[in-house]
Amino acid sequence: MNNPVKKPKWWDEFIAFAVKGNAMALAVGTIIGAAFSTITKSLTDDIIMPIVAIFMGGIDFSELKIVLPRLFSDPVLDEAGHEVLNTLNYGNFLSAVINFLILALVVFFLVKGLNKLAEIGKKKEEAAPPAPPKPSNEELLLTEIRDLLKEQK
Numbered sequence: 422m423n424n425p426v427k428k429p430k431w432w433d434e435f436i437a438f439a440v441k442g443n444a445m446a447l448a449v450g451t452i453i454g455a456a457f458s459t460i461t462k463s464l465t466d467d468i469i470m471p472i473v474a475i476f477m478g479g480i481d482f483s484e485l486k487i488v489l490p491r492l493f494s495d496p497v498l499d500e501a502g503h504e505v506l507n508t509l510n511y512g513n514f515l516s517a518v519i520n521f522l523i524l525a526l527v528v529f530f531l532v533k534g535l536n537k538l539a540e541i542g543k544k545k546e547e548a549a550p551p552a553p554p555k556p557s558n559e560e561l562l563l564t565e566i567r568d569l570l571k572e573q574k
Contacts, residue, residue, distance in 0.1 A: 458524060465520040485512025 438444055470482050486508040491497075497505045556564070 457527075461524045461527070462520050465516060465523060469519065469523075470516060482512040482516045483510075485515070486510045 474480055474482065489507045489509055491507060499505050
């Protein structure tokens with residue numbers, strides 16, 4: 422007895438989605454976005470933050486932190502016998518916020534540019550004159566009759 426497995430109705434649609442278009446474009450965008458994120462992080466950490474630090478008296482943002490007290494336990498010591506501090510590292514957070522703002526600004530201008538290109542393409546399509554309408558079957562028939570009548574004269 423031959424009982425082939427029936428594929429679900431949505432399977433072909435899923436394959437078309439995954440292989441032909443949207444999913445592949447999304448995957449490529451994600452990979453490029455991750456690489457671009459690394460570049461903007463380096464721009465923030467290695468170029469912008471040192472310049473900002475100049476105006477803040479040479480403070481490194483990664484060193485900006487608040488030491489929090491230990492309320493419910495004795496101090497924890499590391500291997501050298503020094504107390505391990507519980508810190509709130511707001512400098513790293515500020516750096517991440519600046520990194521996000523730079524990335525958002527770049528994406529904004531990228532989308533704005535793409536929209537402008539799409540708008541220019543749309544205007545070119547609208548500027549092209551529409552093709553004249555094709556004659557109807559009745560008009561073709563009448564033209565044929567006219568031509569036949571001309572030949573008889």
